[in-house]
Amino acid sequence: MYTARGKVDTNDTLTQYAPLVRRLALQLMAKLPASVELEDLIQAGMLGLLDAANRYQETQGAQFETYASQRIRGAMLDELRELDWASRGIRKTAREIEKAVQRLEQRLGRGPSESEIAGEMSIGLTEYQQMLQDVHGCQLIYYEDFESADEEPFIDRICADPGADPLTMLLDEGLRGGVVDAIDRLPDREKLLMSLYYEQGLNLREIGAVLEVSESRVCQLHSQAISRLRATLREKAWTSAN
Template sequence: MALMSAAATDAQACELPEVAAPSRVAPKDARELSRMFFDQLAVLEEGTREYSYARNTLIEMNMSLVRFAAGRFRSRGPEEMEDIVQVGMIGLIKAIDRFELTREVEFTSFAIPYIVGEIKRFFRDTTWAVHVPRRLQEARVQLAQATEELRSRLGRTPTVKELSELMSLPEDEVIEARLAANGYNSSSLDAAVGSSDDGESVLQDFIGTEDQALELVEDFHALAPLIAELEERDRQIIHLRFVEELTQAQIGERLGVSQMHVSRLLSRTLARLREGMLVNN
């Protein structure tokens, strides 16, 4: 008897159909199959071969969503399109990990915003030399347009007050947008900034070493009050999953509930924390 493929074995073990070439499944068929795979994914234990098979098949079956979303940015050129597709795949994987059938929406409708959002975030983070909030990025564009319009009209550089009136923004926000605009371009660390008896000084001479843990400290401070607002059971699940690093099945045994129930509670709690972090940022 011929040996069965690993994929076929995993498919049978978790009562899922074997999909020989998931990436070639037609979009219409992918929608129907995806519901079956999501239904099983919700009850499978993370880290098992069956779970990995279901998750990986979902990713491959829905790659057409990434190509569709990336098509909106085809004007960027073929070289950048490869990066765009790779970034879009990250958005697809995030959507798969966060989707639940109980949402009663099509996975396509749920996934596209994740994919497009990841691509836009890629553009935002790679275009600017320094990361600034989105509202300030948008304000910079508005500021540039207003400055050019007033300079043409007045024959001089406009004041903050004049820009404020044209942009319908408070003066402090105009000043903040001006400061943020400095983050669009960067200077080389080897750029000369002065000279002394010891020779020419460069920018890197005045920069301290980077503290790798600084971002974690900021994230912990932002996350602490959000966790404190959770119910006791939700806080306990977060502790068991990410501090004690228990599996969902082990957490279910500890709390006396099913693994599927733990999965739903964890997804709901993480979504709430994630939304809170985004609002704070």
């Protein structure tokens, strides 16, 4: 397995640890939507294994399997991020808005206004509204909420069976109840927007006509509503665990 210089023999390693790649891929698949292909994860994992074989040296002290597992898992998560439509920059912006909303709700005991959120982020209202425009299309739930290397997933802290597959967890009464409660806490205008969009199936132009605002303003309000919902779900996860 090792060369004379104490490095891993690449060809032997790829053969020997291919089952490890598959096992890690299957473990990850258990918490991912059905649209994710197992073979895509395995392929990414094999690249992670190759990278581990090229980088590892006996002198590092860690067991190769431990070291390789981290590289394999990281490569798979990177592949999942690549499959996601939103860039890391957009997702980062969405998280910043979400965290600002959560901090203000905890401090004020109510839903903050746009001006208050902009102030919390130390930016002007126009800049904040442009950020909302940029992140339009961000979802209420992402795969990272079930499995994440960057931060603790929060969905499994709400659901009764955190070991279930994503579909089962999405149907869980705890999560569904949390979403309903979060929607009830939305400002009336945003609550109406969500109803028009998700229940009545109106498009952005039609919603704009009902609310008497532009399509771009509907985009901003939708992004803000999603940020509020995610902030409330995270708060519910935190309080449920304490």
